[in-house]
Amino acid sequence: MKIAYLDCMSGISGDMTLGALVDAGVDLKAIQAGxxxxxxxxxxxxxTEVKKKGFRATSVTVEHEPEHAHRHLHxxxxxxxxxxxxxxxxxxxxxxxxxxxxxxEAHVHGSTLRQVHFHEVGxxxxIADIVGSAIGWDLLGVERIECSPIPTGHGFVKIAHGRVSIPAPATAELLKGIPIARSDVECELTTPTGAAIVSTIVDQFGHLPPMKIDTIAYGAGDKELETQGNILRLLIGEADESSVADQIWVLETNLDDTSGEIIGHCAQLLGEAGALDVYSSSIQMKKNRPGVKLTVLCWAADVQRLERILFKQTSTIGIRKxxxxxxxxxxxxxDVETQWGTLEGxxxxxxxGAQRFSPEYEACRRISEANEVSIQTVYQEATASYLKSRDEQ
Structure with missing residues (x-):
């Protein structure tokens, strides 16, 4: 699978995206024709090729006649x-x-999609940045796009509606649900155009996925930053299709004054609330106190809900994540067929390319209790049934 990863160390904008795509080998003439x-x-x-804090990158600028048009979406x-x-x-x-x-923009200004008019992004x-990026991504031909957390910068920026905090209102709205990276750079790193592009095209946000890198490209932004190169790095390569890569959140807290009964109850609530897994480990804490490390694995959308359960149900005053x-x-x-009926796995x-069958615990427990046989016997029967059916194919 051909995969691309956007490393947004200095944020993302439309011109940075175009620069990275051209630097990756997308034909500028094809984009220009579009x-x-x-x-x-x-x-x-x-x-043009430029240097940003000593790093080579491609800068794509849009030259055009001055105009003062404010366009609507239609x-x-x-x-x-x-x-x-x-x-x-x-x-x-x-x-x-x-x-x-x-x-x-419509949400920020209390308008409708039909009525909202674009200022800077119109x-x-x-327009050239967004349409050019759409052409570039299509020509690049990747099957999946992943992206790092997005730094927005901090401070203030002047837009058509006056002076606003960074991220600008439309940028913040576009980045809802997307992980934001901390940045000490005092300027606008991510623009509304850049936020619109990544929030539309990216399949998943997180760390660099397992991949074999074939191409590394750099797109330059127009600003000169004091502490880092104003560049967007684009890595393109092949993902390992023999396994699936994704990102999950790990929540962890140490407990030395919570009873086992409460920890067990909390673990059950966490599971019911959507945790992928919950487990505990015995640890030695300060002042030689025996304790328990409670670990929760979950999707990004469930982090806040599971944190609330941990704070409410245990004595913890802090959670690492x-x-x-x-x-x-x-x-x-x-499913496999056993002497007691169908069993899921x-x-x-x-x-x-080899395959491995694992019987579902709950299915084995249900058959074990209904037929008064040991659960180990059920596991053995299910595995034997699978192996037999596989060999007969």
């Missing part, structure tokens, strides 16, 4: 639909990015 088909006034893309989508050069997939992606941006350069990458084998549900595929 932009020309929109009917924008004398709009030309110029790619004006932009009509331009895209009217192109006789853009492919259907490029049109669809560009319109999805603009629609997401329009919804964010200008020629922003971090994002962890994991490799999991592809698996599917698989899972069939996992190993990296070499």
């Amino acid at each position: 932009i020309d088909s929109l009917g924008l006034p004398d709009c030309r893309l110029v790619a 004006h932009i989508t009509e331009m895209i639909d009217g192109s006789d050069v853009l492919t259907s997939s490029q049109k669809e992606l560009a319109k999805r990015i603009f629609t997401r941006l329009g919804k964010a 200008a020629v350069d922003s 971090w994002l962890a990458s994991r490799h999991i084998l592809p698996r599917e549900a698989h 899972k069939l996992a595929t190993l990296p070499d």
Whole structure:
């Protein structure tokens, strides 16, 4: 599987995205042809190699005649639909990015998608950045896009509606549900255009996934930062299809004054609330106190809910948490027939293509209790049934 990873150390913007795509080998002439088909006034893309804090990167700038037009979303989508050069997939992606941006602007300003008008992002350069990025991602031909947490910078920025805090209102709206990275840089690192692009195209946010890197590209932003290079790094390669990579959150707390009964009750509540796994470990804490480390694995969407359970149900006053990458084998549900009836299980595929069957505990327990046989006997029967059916195929 061809995969791309966006390393947004210095945030992301439309021009940084275009620069990274061109640096990765996407044909600038093909992007220019798509932009020309929109009917924008004398709009030309110029790619140059620049240095940012000593790092080489490609800068793509949009040169055009001055204009003062403020476009509505339907004006932009009509331009895209009217192109006789853009492919259907490029049109669809560009319109999805603009629609997401329009919804964010409408929400911030208390307007409707039809009525909202774009200021900065309705200008020629922003249209070129978004449509050009849609063309570039389509031509790049990756099957999956992942991205690092997004730094926004801090401080203030001046927009058409006056001076606002960073992230700008539309940027913050677009980044809802996306992990934000801390940054001490006092300027706008992530623009509304950049936020609209990543929130539309990215399949998953987190650390660099397991992959064989083939291409590393760098796109430059226009600002010069004092402490770091203003660049967007794009890594492209092949993901290992023999296993599935994803990211989960690990929550962890140490307890030395909570009874086993309470810990057990809390673990049950955490499981019912959506934790992927809950387990405890015996530890030695300060002042030679024996304690318990309670660990919870969960999806990002469940972190806050599970933290509330930990704080409410135990004596903890602090929870450690971090994002962890994991490799999991592809698996599917698989039933086997036993002398007591059908028994559910899972069939996992190993990296070499071999398969491994695991009976479901609850199914084995249910049959064990109903037929008054040991659960070990049920496990053995289920495994033997699977092996027999496999050998007969």
